[in-house]
Amino acid sequence: MSENSLLLDTIRSVLAASAPLIFAGIGETLSERAGVINLSLDGSILLSAMAGFAVAYLSGSLTLGFGAAMLVGALVAWLIAYASIALRLDQVAVGFVLTLLCADLSSFVGQPFVRIPGPSVPHMPIPGLVDIPILGPILFDQDLVFYLSLLTVVGAWLWMNKTQAGLKLRAIGERPEAAFARGINVNRLRYLYAIVGGALVGFSGAAYSLSVKLGWSHRHTGGLGWIALAIVIFGGWSPFRVALGAYLFGLFKSLGSILQPAWPQVPTQVLQAAPFAMMIVVLVLVSGDPDRLLYYVPRRVRPLLRGILRGAPPAGLGQRFEQG
């Protein structure tokens, strides 16, 4: 019985720890679906995590903290969109420089807040639902941030697949000329989705410093942004798959601390590195030619796998679109 609850507890904490990755992944998915790559994710998550914590600490209000974080994320994303659309600069170049800038800014401005205990998002079990066997303690014994992450995934999927606006989003990312021919203002929507994506990324930063790994320290979020970018590719730019990637990655991260006591002879660093190794392997599988890989798989399983492995990026990603 106690092993059971240990297992459930582990799953619960893995899900909780993955919440920031969900927000960042979904946010970036929206942005990239519209055609804007926000390569600054790692830096902006750091900066918004710091901003969120700092503002929440100084003001005493969690809402203000999250708001500040979202503002920071949105601002950085806007800058990338502006640089690429209005100034015709390379999205990757500007994003990369911003990663470094935001990371250093976060260390510098956040220095007074290092290792200070601060506010955290309160635990909020949902009465009634908590008592459902197995699923209850895993899903409903969490905090508000976690519940919001679930809603975000579902909301993003509904938006993208069930609304006219979502249809337009998919169109502008895949073939901007066709969207334009149908009267859609491509660049305006690109700005919009970049900013919304950035706000979600900002939210993810605050979720990290106020819910998952409380407080602030130098390089607090540890490569989270890069992983978020990778899971967007892994997830085939599709919300549910991106969420799956986020949980898988969270699992790998926790696997280190879970397996360590069982296998003491395996050095910790190997387990730490495993997620990144997995990232590369997965990317090779997803980016490579699926038909070539499927050659090795029994015929009957092929159609099923082909659907899962399909991972083509939005055709217009990163491309400049001249309107008018």
Next chain:
Amino acid sequence: MNIQLTDIVKSFGMLRANDGISLSVAAGTIHGLLGENGAGKTTLMKVLSGYQPCDSGTIRVDDREVSFDSPEEAIAAGIGMLHQDPMDVPALSVLDNFALGHDRRLVLSRHRSQSDLARLCRRFGFELDPDALVGSLTVGERQQLEMVRLLALGVRTIILDEPTTGISAPQKVLLFETLRGLAAEGLSLIFVSHKLDDVEQLCSRATVLRDGRVAGEVLAPFDTDELVSLMFGQCLSEVGRSDIAPGEPMLEVADVSVRTHRLEITNINLAVRAGEVVGLAGLEGSGQGILMQTCAGLLRAHKGRIRLGGQDMSRSSYHQYLQAGVAHVPAARLEEGMVGGLTIREHVALAHQPTGLMVRWSEAEGNARERIDTYRVVGRPETPVASLSGGNQQRLLLALLPEHLKLLILEHPTRGLDIESTRWVWNRLHARRRHGTGLLYTSTDLDELVAHSDRIVVFSGGRMSAPVPAEDITCEELGYLIGGKGYDA
């Protein structure tokens, strides 16, 4: 609805694509618009459908003057255009493409869109799977979807741009039935085509454009001779080919089929002999480009063999073809032929067989100067190739070719060139001929094809006609062939 275009003028820089064109289309009719490539048909229709503003002239819809700033406005006024390459989103499904812009409410009602789509498809006998990705549809099916989409938006005039290119025979029959049905309901249809057969079958009235102007307007029943002479005018076949006996077969294409996502060419058989010039005629996108790319190693045939000087090159790579003495000069000069951003000198350095690690710039400079002189390129060694004019870029492309080639393949070698440059280019090409190089080229200029080729083949819808000796054909007859008449389509 009645459409009236009066004195439409549209220029692109120096080129007057539409030079005062007037056209009237009555409701309930199918009106044909004929003309060669570059006659001005597409430009005119883009003006009418709101894709481009005209420089001057008026458009009247049901006697009311209108002007459009965007395709959206044209559709709102009831005019829709079915492009040869429809502006759809291949990665999205049929239903999604249909619903994009159609279902105006926030939450998509899949059920409603699906029933609308099904209703329209049933009416015309189209069979479209709502969940299939548009990218997997055939050209004919994409056309059907686009038509259905336009009708759902309530257009009363549909412009069809080369609709029978690349669709199957049963799809064509279905299309014609659909169009006749629509006309019977009072819609006005404009049928833009170069295929004389189709126009003669379908249209009640036809306008022929040539060189940006209206060459004539005729009523059904049509006289084919009249149509051809209106389309192509009088040609002055200036015979430039010399009478050199061609040598041994250099290139042998045997039963070749090549598949691209756009088009498939099937069972092509062709031989080009040393010193021979073979011209590929036909409307763009009919397969000539694909064959030429295959003969240069840029595409691979999935069926058949390609032999160069007796050696089987079917599995060879592009670089192997280069080494074997084949060169391919593309029409997209800056996108595929040269590196914009590099200078003439740098291109010459790259073309010269590199011996050693470091570039000998003085040598490259001298070499570049020499070639600039010989090929009369207006530019200096340090000129970036991107700033050369089209004609000079073409000269440079020729200048960069190796001295001795077995086979020279050219895509539209004189496109965009003035008369003097054209004459000069052909001079150089015939000089190569005399050295034993076989030439394979495409052109949309019938005079050029008749004047410089030894033999001509005509492409249409991925099929190739039997080769015809150029001395046995006139421009008019060539026009017929291109118009799809007189050979097994």
Next chain:
Amino acid sequence: MTRERLTRLGYALAPVLLTLVLACAILLLAGANPLQALGALFLGAFESGRKVADIAAAMVPLLLCAAGMLITFAAGLWNIGVEGQMIAGALMTTWVVRSIDVPAALLLPLTILAGMLGGALWGLLIGALRTYGRVNEIFAGLGLNYLGAALTNYLIFGPWKPPDGATMSGTEPFPKAAWMPTIGSTRASWLGILLAIVGIVVVYFLLRDSYWGLKLKAIGLNDRSAHRLGIDTRGNMLLAFAACGLLAGLAGSLRATAVYHRLIPSISGGIGYLSQLVVLLSGLRAQIVPLVVFFFSAVQVASPRLELRMSLDSSIGGVLQSAMVLFFLLVRGFRGRMQTAQEVVE
């Protein structure tokens, strides 16, 4: 001065001014006196001979990495995996020092070769992932960076740990035979400086005057046309990755043999990322790189002093460096827009 010259000067100075404005703003935010802080920063770099030598020492790996990056940038590649390539060079060098028994005179040259080889192989790996695995080189490089760091940690805390226990200070010091000769008691190694200068000079001439450089330039500008012109795009790209890796591996190796005399966890020290900024700010021009490297190294050396004197986090240095590049890019984009707008009017 003519109007045109003034405008050009204005555009050149704008990034510097904007950076200073930003720096003042955040310094004020952190509650420090901007003038005092910036003064301390700039003076602190030159206050002693030892500091100047430190700048020279810091310039060596940065110059080597930047030189390598020029090669990959020429081919249009985003080689973010430079950190990993540095690590690979350092690891290979450490292995050689620990495992290979050679006369002392040969040891140093061997470490140099080892560094180059390790880095080149790592670079090839990234290139192969891109060419054959079709993984974007940004992600391949990044993932491998993290793997390299983990591998380093594993070795330092595992098989290569010092006899009296593993610590964050790294492995035990290398034997003296594997120490790069330095200038006096400073950290600057004249051999390292020489190698770095040779590196950037070779790259300059390579890109400007060699066939390979010309081919890379063609590939970077238009890889489709380059292929049509007969250039082997795949092979040359792989070679570019290997060449950059060679230089970066050497940089990593020198950090181990010249600066720290051992393998430490952060042997790459963010220099790989910094070298990207250097190359961007130099406008991809090899002649400008040494200047930018000098400036960045000076900031790098002076920042810890700021931390000491005014208890400001040393990452202010990084802020200045990346802000400068950002403003440089933005101003250039802005200038481009102004020019096209003017052309339309004309």
